[in-house]
Amino acid sequence: MEWLTKYPDRFVRECAELDKLAQEVDWLTVFWSITPEDLVLEVQLDMTVHDRVYKARMGYPAVFPNAPLYIRPRDPSERWSNHQFGPGGSLCLQWRADNWNSEVTGADIIRSAYELLHTENIPVTPGVVPSVHRITDGQRARxxxxxxxxxxxxxxxxxxxxxxxxxxxxxxxxxxxxxxxxxxxxxxxxxxxxxxxxxxxxxxxxxxxxxxxxxxxxxxxxxxxxxxxxxxxxxxxxxxxxxxxxxxxxxxxxxxxxxxxxxxxxxxxxxxxxxxxxxxxxxxxxxxxxxxxxxLPPPSDEVRLPEEHKKLPELKVGIIGLGSMGSKIALSLARSGIRKFVVVDDDFLKLENLVRHELSWTEVGLHKVDAIKNALNLTMPNLEIEVLNHRIAGQEPPINAAGAFQSLSQCDLLLDATANPEVFLHVAAIANAYKIPMCWGEVFAGGYGGLIARARPDIDPNPIAVRDGFYVYLSKQETAPFQQERGYDIEAETPSIAYDSNVGVIATSLTNLIIDTALRKNPSEYPAPVYLIGMKKKWIFTQPFDTRPIAVTGEGWKDGIPPTAEASVAAVKLLLEKLSEKSSAEANSCS
Known part of the structure; x- marks a missing residue:
């Protein structure tokens, strides 16, 4: 009854309009009531239509007159009309949630209900009331x-x-x-x-x-x-x-x-x-x-992604670091069209990770690579996912490190999502040696901003040169309040503060940069190799979403010198000689 105390004049008007209608027609009786369970003000209606009495209730919601009234059977099992939301449900009348205005009164609603029931129940030749229902698939499935x-x-x-x-x-x-x-x-x-x-x-x-x-x-x-x-x-x-x-x-x-x-x-x-x-x-x-x-599925000609996304399924992306940034980007890339992944991380998901991680309680305790694989396999079909439970630049068996680097060398794009300088050097070395485009990014501690960056073979300086050029830019600015977000689950480090939304902004921007890079767009939508993105007025940022493109110069990508035919032949001959020496030694030992 909140509306009655807030709009007492409207209650007086409602009573007057209902009394006037009941006096003018011979098919209606009304009396007011309050539902005991939720204290909703209702009007009990008896409407006589073609010799049948329809016992209804008209409810006044707490936020009336800003929300529509409803009329429905007092018996929850009754269905009176084709324009009704199921047995016992409200009638769909001339004024509804989609066209309601606050000047409509209870008397107007009752007249509309009477006209509907009168038309649909004419003896011998019932009339048809045109439908203006616009029901979505979601509403039908409720x-x-x-x-x-x-x-x-x-x-x-x-x-x-x-x-x-x-x-x-x-x-x-x-x-x-x-x-x-x-x-x-x-x-x-x-x-x-x-x-x-x-x-x-x-x-x-x-x-x-x-x-x-x-x-x-x-x-x-x-x-x-x-x-x-x-x-x-x-x-x-x-x-x-x-x-x-x-x-x-x-x-x-x-x-x-x-x-x-x-x-x-x-x-x-x-x-x-x-x-x-x-x-x-x-x-x-x-x-x-x-x-x-x-x-059922949508029509086959329904397009929800740009035409260019059809090129993405054949590309393989290596993601190093599956923390808050890497986890969001992995799932977003799968939704965008990437179908081949190499995912690298050595950590498992902890409770404290959940404030910014894409995964949930159902994966706590699982290694992030395994959990991300599960999440990817629930996101899109036909994925190829190579899982490497491995720490780049960590204390790992040499054979494991060699295997990880071998897998990453076969990727079409590398993403360093660790914000760890040592990891960056290793990934940059692989990218440079095999001429693989590389992207990276990080969120600044405190969530006031972040950066996204890339290096493309023969277009940008090599990854280390891009990073060094960015540091030159930083040296000319006032000292940043926070240098970088905590990266790559370094032990015994005080956690920094940032909302999940802060990470999401940078992750989304970096995902777009990755797609642009993977598709080798020419011209690219991103003319600079590095972007600083602000999320609040702090440091050099003058307002939220203040974006600073940073042009850098530096050393290009190393060109491998192709071996000469003579050198290749000499190497093969030497290998055969060495193998024959081993065979001769084994034969002599047996004799």
């Missing part, structure tokens, strides 16, 4: 606990099946308090030809990162399923299938001992219209048939 995701690959295989067929299928289901989500993962498209649906992340279909339950059943395709048939029980499902002359065996099977149904997933696909329905037969419920809300 009451659907069971949902099925059909991907483009799965739908393509289903459409390619012959008509009037029954084939085996497999699903993977994820469970949460909010819903059970099923994914079609395998379709038996022919004899010994089980198609594995390829556009589902592998993290969805197994136990590696989520508890995913496999389901088995049948996909049936027939023109008969184009009709919107009533199927609310197992018996009705069997009846509908049997009328198509398709095989009904192994669909509704009861366990001999428990007399409970064995679980089956059943998909019905209409051949002509593409209508698709999915059911699950379960054993734990009084009503063993559960229908899923089927969520």
């Amino acid at each position: 009451n659907s606990y069971f949902r099925s995701i059909v991907t483009n690959d799965a739908l393509s295989v289903i459409k390619g099946l012959q008509d009037q067929v029954k084939v085996e299928l497999k699903t993977s289901s994820l469970f949460s308090e909010a819903g059970q989500i099923a994914f079609i993962t395998h379709i038996n498209a022919g004899e010994d030809n089980a198609h594995v649906v390829g556009d589902i992340p592998v993290g969805i279909t197994g136990f590696s990162s989520l508890f995913s339950i496999e389901g088995k059943g049948w996909l049936l395709k027939s023109d008969a399923f184009d009709e919107l048939l009533t199927i609310s029980s197992v018996d009705e499902l069997i009846k509908v299938i049997s009328e198509t002359a398709l095989d009904i065996s192994d669909i509704a099977v009861k366990n001999e001992e428990t007399q409970k149904y064995e679980k089956r997933m059943i998909v019905l696909y209409g051949n002509k219209t593409g209508a698709i329905r999915q059911f699950s037969i379960v054993s734990y419920s009084d009503n063993p048939l559960k229908e899923y809300k089927v969520i």
Whole structure:
């Protein structure tokens, strides 16, 4: 009743308008009430329409008149109109949440409800009230606990099946308090030809990162399923299938001992219209048939990424350091189109990391490389991820270091997300030796700003020269209040302060720079190799998002001198000689 105390004059007006309407018409009686559970002010309505009395309640929300009134049946099981939000739900009237204005009164709402019910319930020839409903897919799915995701690959295989067929299928289901989500993962498209649906992340279909339950059943395709048939029980499902002359065996099977149904997933696909329905037969419920809300993929011509992103899947990115910066960038690159990764880090996820890390409590205690792999495999399908639980510039076996450097040397781009000078030198050496573009960045402690940088072979100075040029720039500025954010989980260092959003700004900017670099855009959207990005008025930054491009000069990339043919031949001859010496020595020892 908050609105009554705030707008007493409006309450007086509402009472007057309702009394006037009740006196003018012979189809309405009204009386005020207050709901005991939540103290909502309501008007109880009896509306007589075509000899039927509609017992309704009109509610005044606490924020009235800035929010719409509602009229709904007093009996929560009743459905009166096609313009109603389900049994017992509110009527969708002339004034609604999408067009409400504060001058509309309760009397106006009652008149609108009467006109709706009067028109729709005219004896013999009911009228039709045009619908102005604009309901989104999300709104339609609100009451659907069971949902099925059909991907483009799965739908393509289903459409390619012959008509009037029954084939085996497999699903993977994820469970949460909010819903059970099923994914079609395998379709038996022919004899010994089980198609594995390829556009589902592998993290969805197994136990590696989520508890995913496999389901088995049948996909049936027939023109008969184009009709919107009533199927609310197992018996009705069997009846509908049997009328198509398709095989009904192994669909509704009861366990001999428990007399409970064995679980089956059943998909019905209409051949002509593409209508698709999915059911699950379960054993734990009084009503063993559960229908899923089927969520189809968007049209294939719907574009959500720039055309250039199609070039990214063939590129391999090496990410060194999977802290707050590296973790955000890894997932963002996967969403942007990168499909091949080499991820390097030696640390595991700690509770104190969670204030800025992309991962969550479900990965605490896991090594970051393994956790990021799981997260990537839940983000996009068809990824290739090489995991290196290794510390660059740390005390590691030489053979491990050599293997890590070998993997990084085969990347198309290297990202140093450690903010560690020693690591930078090692990664820069690999980039320089193999002419691999390199990017790096960091957040300044305190979150007042950060930097993003890159070095491209034969375009920019080499990575170390770019860094040195940046230091020259810094030497000409006033001393920064904080030099750099804590980097690469250095032990016994006081944690610095920055919000997750501060890291996110720099990570997003660096991701864009990485994509520009990986695509070798010409002209590039980033003319300078280094950018300082401010997030508050501090140091040299005059305002939030003050961006300072920094041009640097310095030594170029080292060109390897190709060996001469004579040198190559001499090396091969020497190798053969050395190998023959070993063979001769072994032969002499045996004799």
